[in-house]
Amino acid sequence: MSAVVEFEKVVAVAGSFPVLTGLDLRVAQGEVILLRGENGAGKTSFLRSCAGLISVSSGDAHVLGFDMRVDRRAPRRYIGLLGHENNLYRDLWVREHVEFRAAAVGAAESDTDAALLRVGVPKQLWSVPIGSLSAGQRRKVAIASLVVGRPRLWLLDEPHASLDSESRENLDVILAEASQLGATIIFASHESPPTNGIASRVITMGGGRVLEDSGAS
Amino acid sequence: MSAVVEFEKVVAVAGSFPVLTGLDLRVAQGEVILLRGENGAGKTSFLRSCAGLISVSSGDAHVLGFDMRVDRRAPRRYIGLLGHENNLYRDLWVREHVEFRAAAVGAAESDTDAALLRVGVPKQLWSVPIGSLSAGQRRKVAIASLVVGRPRLWLLDEPHASLDSESRENLDVILAEASQLGATIIFASHESPPTNGIASRVITMGGGRVLEDSGAS
Amino acid sequence: MLAETLLVVRKDLRVEWRAKVALGQVAPLALLILVVLAFALDANSSLLELGAGGLYWVAVLYGGTLLIQRSFDVETDDGNMDAFRMSAIGAPSLFLGKSLALFVQIGLLELVLGSGIALLYNVRVTDWVLLFVAAVAGTVAFSVCGVLWGVMSAGLRVRATLLPLLLVPVLAPILLAGSRAFETALGVRADAGWTWASLMFVIAAIHTAIGLGAFGFLLEEG
Amino acid sequence: MLAETLLVVRKDLRVEWRAKVALGQVAPLALLILVVLAFALDANSSLLELGAGGLYWVAVLYGGTLLIQRSFDVETDDGNMDAFRMSAIGAPSLFLGKSLALFVQIGLLELVLGSGIALLYNVRVTDWVLLFVAAVAGTVAFSVCGVLWGVMSAGLRVRATLLPLLLVPVLAPILLAGSRAFETALGVRADAGWTWASLMFVIAAIHTAIGLGAFGFLLEEG
């Protein structure tokens, strides 16, 4: 299996604070990785540096084969990122939004409806402005916008937050399916007790590094 | 026990959508209530109408003895509300922020430090701008701002979201203590499996009403 | 109430101190606007001398609107408006506190602008007292109007553009009065500058009264 | 690339259509600014006729800045900038798309403003072609500069005040050129209006080239 994410002694800095302090990690294609760790451990920072949103200030970082120190924009088209925030245009209607995200990656229009249904956004919400949705409904729209892009690498920051239990299970199914089709998934979660559920490997972070790795090879 | 929240056939409207559709509920002093329900069930709307942030368009609503149709600002000084968002001034430093919230309710300066420690915000973060905190750290600051006010009624919308497991347990302890001292607590949560933990009563909402009530009298 | 008011003032000024928006960004911007206006009017210097009073207030209007905007950006960011509404601090104190903090910031802006105009437009002051009183009156009026309208548009979407739209018609009379008073103070017009200055005080007083009485329910969203 | 560009344009215009900011709020505001400026300059009507060209561009500058602001408010709200950066759409298309959408909105604004000026300031056009060409050139220049600076300030805090501070110095030359070109077109100045109009095209072209080449880097935050 080829390495999808390959970080070696990666240091990343935000402001003047080192958010990653020499992180070593190799993620192979098809893995489903659960990131755990205290608040402030660096999970978000790690996910964002995988997406190239935080620049690597020392060490070696490769994502999907691209050297992040050469061009950190390159791998993005293959990556789907869901952060703490939902990244939604709140003036648009639900369906318009997902449609736009779909068109951006060249997906067909029919994919939009499929994704919305898959994630469990009921039809009567499709032409409601995103601004008037509830927290969980918004999260689902954000997930649908991701699903529609069929990314090769999924980076999810607490994807379950504010979803109801049914949608949580549904999301787990979606992720499991995606990984079966060859996608790699890295998601952070604080769910307790640690239902590793779909995760094939659990990584515990702390202080900007990996503390424990259930699948250390 | 006197009723802290007393809703009778309450209808509330947002935009032109009825977010509460005839909600009946009586909460006695000292109860710890867990709100459950699907996304869009109306949990947030209920909490906000308890705080007087959504006006009641028909039905009868009393909170802490105040008639919400006469003056919905009146009970607010006794209420602590934690929404989906954290309500933080991101330019201020952590301690300054909690200090301001403390002073607003007339709490002593020493209470600030006590609250921050109680919630588990480490001292080295006290003079960091809130804008550069991690998601969970912000949530803790928001909780500390609440704790410092010693509210009589706590309204918490997914308070555990983005907290790490240690902080979750810690929060439960804080809430349990508060309720022992006579505070009433209503919190929404999607945590699964339903760890009723500290809750003395579980209410399931749906379609803007109460569907199930574990403590129906 | 005084303590609460000061609490709000301190918080607002502290936010300003940390972010340095008024001094670091709005003041230079207002100066730039002066230059741009001079450009647009083709640096006809006699015109600039005649119009200095008016242009000063146009620049204050522009910078002041930004400061008012910023003052409520801070309160609405991260769902903060909820906390503002839930605050145990009384509504009149919130109103006075935010107005005072704005007064300080707009005042600073005017100091910078005043020096800028003196330098760029080559004006000569004939009545310092009137100039000062008019400036203070105008600043008070701007601040209280700003807080009133700021909170009214705070719950609404697209505040960034709605706020100026609502504010400008209300601030326009202040701008008119300020311009005329300044023109008298700068000796380019014999009119009764003091009448204009008092008109500004009247406007400020009306708005303050409305604010003290109505701020509580203006806060509400729905 | 064309398809991607149009995708961005459509999205931006759709957001505008839903929120009706440009037409519903910015255009009336710009008209108001015309009224306020006229009054600040004390209704000297011959001055207004002479200065109409300049005041038009001042109002466009003001309204345009708000539109640019709004265009990036939409992209930064709810952490949206991340999605903008992660977008599979190429950076040049993002740049062109947003510029085009802004062009349409600023163009509409100018139509409204133009009619307003014609009515209020009592102007007479002597050279319609020049007027039109200059307006288009200025609008293109405003749009591309706006998108360039908009994205540069998008990652930063307090964009609401920072953006105009960065923009105004860049837009000032366009404003200057536009004012002169308009003055020729309105027959109040014999100057070479066409030179000014072409200057605007040059400015627009330079910014477009920079935008096409560098938008990718400019997008990055840190």
Place this chain on the structure above:
Amino acid sequence: MTSTTRSNAKMTATPATRVLGVLAIAATALMAVLGLFISPADVIQGEAVRMLYLHVPSIWIAYGAFVLTSVSSILFLRARKRREDQGRHYDRLAGSAAEVGVVFTGITLITGMLWGKVTWGTYWQWDARLTTTILLFVTYLGYLALRRLPADPMVRSQRAAVMALISFINVPIVHYSVDWWRTLHQKASLSVGRRPEITGEMYWTLLYSTLAVTIVATWLMIHRYRVIRLEELRDEEALAALISSRLKNDDGSN
């Protein structure tokens, strides 16, 4: 809302207002006859002076409407102080009065501009009265816009009420602008404590026109009030339907 008022409210006309409507038409016709034929042409302004009979009563009615808006806003605020959902009718009154006021301010602006074209040679002058009038117009347009923004009806009404009070500041400014600034525009010809400057038929025609315009304005206002109330009823019914449809969806997902 009782059932009788509900059924009454389905229409905007009642016998009384039909009579008022006929009266309005008759009065307008008479006003046209008086203004256009009976009253003499002015010595200086010639026939153009006939614009006076629409120009001036319109703005007076607008002033009156704005006074009404302010007064009912105050009453509304007082009523809602007692209980949050009280005083709706004052709010409707304020809204309909402001609409009528804006319309008549518009008429003054238009007639003024036409008049200006005849007497001053341009449609527009940067004159204090003209400028303040347009500001007045815009301010109340803003007020009407605020009333239309999507928000909780109660909150919207409260904000509108406060805005009405603030907007009213402009009315005296418009009225006194001719005294405070040096202007091209006519000084006040009818004013408290001052002898009227026009006399005879012109004076009487002006007074009569004012009466006629008042009747028209009243008729308009009553109808606007009723339309607003009907709209509110319609919204209430739509809401009731929505609630019951949400209740039927017992799975809870709206």
